Amino acid sequence: MQYINVYVYSWLFLAFSYLLGASINALLIQRYSQGFSWPNLSLKLFFDACTGITTVALAAFLLGVAGWFNKVTMAGMAMLAVWLYWHTHRKYQSTPVVAKTSRWLWLALFLLASSFIMQGFIAPGHWDDTSYHLPLARGYVENGGIVLDPWVRFPLFPQNIQMLFGIGLLFGDAHMAQGFNGMLVFLHCLGIHAVCQWLFRNALPGLIAIAVFITTPAIRISLGYAYIDIAMSLFCFAAVAAIALWTQNKEKNTFLLLVSALCMAMAVGSKFLALPLLGILVAWMAIVERQWRKALVFALVAGFFGSGWYLRSYVISGDPVHPIGSPYFGHFLWTEADWRAQAAEQHSHGSAKSLLNLMDAIWKARLPVIACAFLSVLFIARMPPPLRLFYFSSLLYFLFWFYSSQVMRYIAPAVGMASVLLVYAISQTTLMLAAWNAIRLRPWQQRASSIAVVLCVIASLCYFQKSTQHALHAIRTQQEKLDNTMGYTVMQHANALMATHGRNMIGIGFENARFFFHGTLIGDIFGPGRYGQFERWDENGVSILPEQALAEKMQAFNASMIAINTRGKSFDSQQYQHLFSVPYEGADGVLLTLKQPPRSP
Numbered sequence: 001m002q003y004i005n006v007y008v009y010s011w012l013f014l015a016f017s018y019l020l021g022a023s024i025n026a027l028l029i030q031r032y033s034q035g036f037s038w039p040n041l042s043l044k045l046f047f048d049a050c051t052g053i054t055t056v057a058l059a060a061f062l063l064g065v066a067g068w069f070n071k072v073t074m075a076g077m078a079m080l081a082v083w084l085y086w087h088t089h090r091k092y093q094s095t096p097v098v099a100k101t102s103r104w105l106w107l108a109l110f111l112l113a114s115s116f117i118m119q120g121f122i123a124p125g126h127w128d129d130t131s132y133h134l135p136l137a138r139g140y141v142e143n144g145g146i147v148l149d150p151w152v153r154f155p156l157f158p159q160n161i162q163m164l165f166g167i168g169l170l171f172g173d174a175h176m177a178q179g180f181n182g183m184l185v186f187l188h189c190l191g192i193h194a195v196c197q198w199l200f201r202n203a204l205p206g207l208i209a210i211a212v213f214i215t216t217p218a219i220r221i222s223l224g225y226a227y228i229d230i231a232m233s234l235f236c237f238a239a240v241a242a243i244a245l246w247t248q249n250k251e252k253n254t255f256l257l258l259v260s261a262l263c264m265a266m267a268v269g270s271k272f273l274a275l276p277l278l279g280i281l282v283a284w285m286a287i288v289e290r291q292w293r294k295a296l297v298f299a300l301v302a303g304f305f306g307s308g309w310y311l312r313s314y315v316i317s318g319d320p321v322h323p324i325g326s327p328y329f330g331h332f333l334w335t336e337a338d339w340r341a342q343a344a345e346q347h348s349h350g351s352a353k354s355l356l357n358l359m360d361a362i363w364k365a366r367l368p369v370i371a372c373a374f375l376s377v378l379f380i381a382r383m384p385p386p387l388r389l390f391y392f393s394s395l396l397y398f399l400f401w402f403y404s405s406q407v408m409r410y411i412a413p414a415v416g417m418a419s420v421l422l423v424y425a426i427s428q429t430t431l432m433l434a435a436w437n438a439i440r441l442r443p444w445q446q447r448a449s450s451i452a453v454v455l456c457v458i459a460s461l462c463y464f465q466k467s468t469q470h471a472l473h474a475i476r477t478q479q480e481k482l483d484n485t486m487g488y489t490v491m492q493h494a495n496a497l498m499a500t501h502g503r504n505m506i507g508i509g510f511e512n513a514r515f516f517f518h519g520t521l522i523g524d525i526f527g528p529g530r531y532g533q534f535e536r537w538d539e540n541g542v543s544i545l546p547e548q549a550l551a552e553k554m555q556a557f558n559a560s561m562i563a564i565n566t567r568g569k570s571f572d573s574q575q576y577q578h579l580f581s582v583p584y585e586g587a588d589g590v591l592l593t594l595k596q597p598p599r600s601p
Contacts, residue, residue: 020051161231243284261302487589506563
């Protein structure tokens, strides 16, 4: 029943987001772009859903700031979306759609969406999901609003996607959040398909581009988990696609600038990595399109709706991009040493930042297929303006990734655009080879649409069947997977002791297991609970503080439990049994409790 709820609620989440987005877009079209028509229905559904989800996230942020983030307000938003859709579509005519979509293709897309939802049936615990994505969302659910959790590694990051995870946690558990994220992955695939159908007027290029997208390691490694990278990249793709569509008729498609700005606001409000793309789009409109005023409007709208989390960070810490701005705005929670250590870790990925190492970086990030998309520059002279925007956006973002932090999944915003470019390069190469060999393609071109739909249905059926098997296996092995996740068993024993030992616990080496503890887990590499406070250095290396010093330090944090990761480390619990009890000791760690718990302040 739990997994059925995940499936049903994920579709409901998409449905009410679409209704809300369709209503907002209808109002924008009536106000700014009367006479506008969508190239195909998939593109309309894609942008309606993206606009709706953006609105939901922004509303959740405002409700969270006001302390009204709960089931009642979320249910009220759903009813408001239904009413607004009924009101707008009763008052205004539906926006016309140029190209129709085969019913069989809709079946393929339905199966694809179901597949991504079912991938969320896996147990959480990839790393970032249980270390701070889900813990932040759960904290907002438990407090009914947005509060500062100083013990989480990045408490002041932009968190639009975490608010969506929070909605999932309101109505379910981690699987619900993962199911919602799976629906966002599907929307990204829908957008890729819709753009390809618009540009190539055939379903087959979209199928190939989707296959490239979901099999790229930067995307594949986090499928099913509550990671924000793919979700953020969805709105980056939507922002670029809306501008690309706007370029076809800059006067008639004005409302698309606003849709793009909203999607860009959603992206920059989800992760700092979207900020470079905002600059790229503004520069493109101002320099290439020579639309300075509209570029300014775009920047202002995106900045206004995307600035909420940055203003919150500035008000709390004095740093709008905490902790990145620490060297300029001063340190809050983190010390200078914390920031230097984080910066060094980010620069440790990939290869040295020199163009001579470009190919090495591509191979390390497993991006050779995506890199081939940039070979489409060979056809730049005949490339349509929308694809040129895709090309320069993805190329410049790729260079930003190369010269900043070469973490594999950080390239995600460029993968969707590069997939479309790769399909274009393949199609142009095919046409060129056919011309050289005098191959007659017209008979095949006439059958291409039907062949493409059949291939899409077959591919989606195969992927659905594989996802179903994967989901059933994940359900059967759920507990086994959790038991083998580092820190899970220790946290379960600690949860059982919360009634007698309080909600606070020190955790050493268990930052990735934070979500599994139902109280407040204090301890991380950085921040006010940094591990160094509970450790000492001697000739033998790093070790835990002696018993008396450790007990005093724990009392300073009003904690009577401490979990210590002992994998690959030596720790003798016998030396701590004068002041501590040892309720659990296993392969991955030990749990100690003070015999005389500290008094509450």
